Amino acid sequence: MENKNKKNTEKELIKKVLLAGSYVTKEDLASAEKDSSRNNISILDYLFSNEVITKDLFGQAMAEYYGIPYADLNSHTPSTEQVMKIPLELANQYRATLFSEKEKKIVVATDQPSKKGLQAVLSQNFTGKKIQIAYSLTEDIDSVLVSYRKPLETRFSKIIETGEKIAPEIIDEIIDDSLAFRASDIHFEPRKENVAVRFRVDGLLREAGNIPLKYYENILNRIKVQAKLRIDNHFSSQDGSIRMVKKGKEIDLRISIVPTLRGEKIVIRVLAEYVKGFNLGDLGLSSQDQAIIDKGAKNPFGMILVTGPTGSGKTTTLYALLQKLNRPEVNITTIEDPVEYQLMGLNQIQVNNETGLTFTKGLRSIVRQDPDIILVGEIIDKGLGKTVHFRAIKQFLKTVKQVSLKNIFFFVSRIPTN
Numbered sequence: 207m208e209n210k211n212k213k214n215t216e217k218e219l220i221k222k223v224l225l226a227g228s229y230v231t232k233e234d235l236a237s238a239e240k241d242s243s244r245n246n247i248s249i250l251d252y253l254f255s256n257e258v259i260t261k262d263l264f265g266q267a268m269a270e271y272y273g274i275p276y277a278d279l280n281s282h283t284p285s286t287e288q289v290m291k292i293p294l295e296l297a298n299q300y301r302a303t304l305f306s307e308k309e310k311k312i313v314v315a316t317d318q319p320s321k322k323g324l325q326a327v328l329s330q331n332f333t334g335k336k337i338q339i340a341y342s343l344t345e346d347i348d349s350v351l352v353s354y355r356k357p358l359e360t361r362f363s364k365i366i367e368t369g370e371k372i373a374p375e376i377i378d379e380i381i382d383d384s385l386a387f388r389a390s391d392i393h394f395e396p397r398k399e400n401v402a403v404r405f406r407v408d409g410l411l412r413e414a415g416n417i418p419l420k421y422y423e424n425i426l427n428r429i430k431v432q433a434k435l436r437i438d439n440h441f442s443s444q445d446g447s448i449r450m451v452k453k454g455k456e457i458d459l460r461i462s463i464v465p466t467l468r469g470e471k472i473v474i475r476v477l478a479e480y481v482k483g484f485n486l487g488d489l490g491l492s493s494q495d496q497a498i499i500d501k502g503a504k505n506p507f508g509m510i511l512v513t514g515p516t517g518s519g520k521t522t523t524l525y526a527l528l529q530k531l532n533r534p535e536v537n538i539t540t541i542e543d544p545v546e547y548q549l550m551g552l553n554q555i556q557v558n559n560e561t562g563l564t565f566t567k568g569l570r571s572i573v574r575q576d577p578d579i580i581l582v583g584e585i586i587d588k589g590l591g592k593t594v595h596f597r598a599i600k601q602f603l604k605t606v607k608q609v610s611l612k613n614i615f616f617f618v619s620r621i622p623t624n
Contacts, residue, residue, distance in 0.1 A: 217249055223271045234258055244550040255485040255529045261343060269341035277305045277315035277340035279350060289353045300324045303350040310335055315342035352386045358403060358415030373424040376417065383414060384476050385452060392476060396469035409518040426470055433461040441465050460544060477546050486526050489519065503527060521546050524581060537576060541568040542583035566590050
């Protein structure tokens, strides 16, 4: 109840600030409130993803409301050494980080500048210096606070020392870290002396820590049980899923387990809800590339191919684009394996090979469903590739013949290399 009241208070403040500064209209805000609730995302994420307001402009609006400067932690990221000058307890309590430091002045960024006691506590830690409080976006403060997290192995040691709930607590720590670093995948890799934990962040795998071998079987079995997989099957691959709540937000975990020479390897695809709030501006595209994509997305017909290695952001890019095009007057249908994020307003189809619902058969059915936009999650072979290409052309020619404004737009995330 307390968490719900806090969220409502934050939402009312956001609405008040945006309306007072004429950053949005009452109509935009009413629409955002309604649609964000339907999509189970925050009103702010909805405004960002639909490009009603940019993150920088919102940060400036909040800073103006509090009567303090805006500190953009994206354009100026403090070093780890600077961050650590504010003690962990103080940083967490006041959600504060050192933004800049000069001989006689420091600037401290926070997303809670109205919290009492911050100025006084900072004065005790930075004697003789003038202190300037600045506003920063919540997600940017979160990113900086990650610097305080102790290495996973240090936390594993403490958990093991207690001797209680070792497997569930180690799993929780790993998932918490993966969310903090915005990892797309978690790898558990059995080795000769331990099990390596690695995160895929921004397309690259990075070492996160090591688990002693003797605890891995319990961790493996717990994940299997939660994913409704067989714990007695050690010699064939298994796939499952887990849904859990972290910090009040639902996340889906897609589990893949395969036998290797040194034991069963686990890969967990992390499908966090924050991706629902992504827009193209969040993806790090250059303004030139974004302009090309925007232009292509405005065409009433055609096909966009999104390709790249595992974890490079294909799905995130497609969903950000669909967010932009998702309107009541547009019929969007997807066929995916798996459906990674559920979005309100989209007709999403899950491939099921056991029942014969393949990409090819699903696509044939979709084109009879009066679609405007189709997302094909993966082109698994040349036959499907030809079907996608043929359908896009055929549907376009058909609509021209009928002198209709209705055309079809295909989004495809992956094509085969041979």
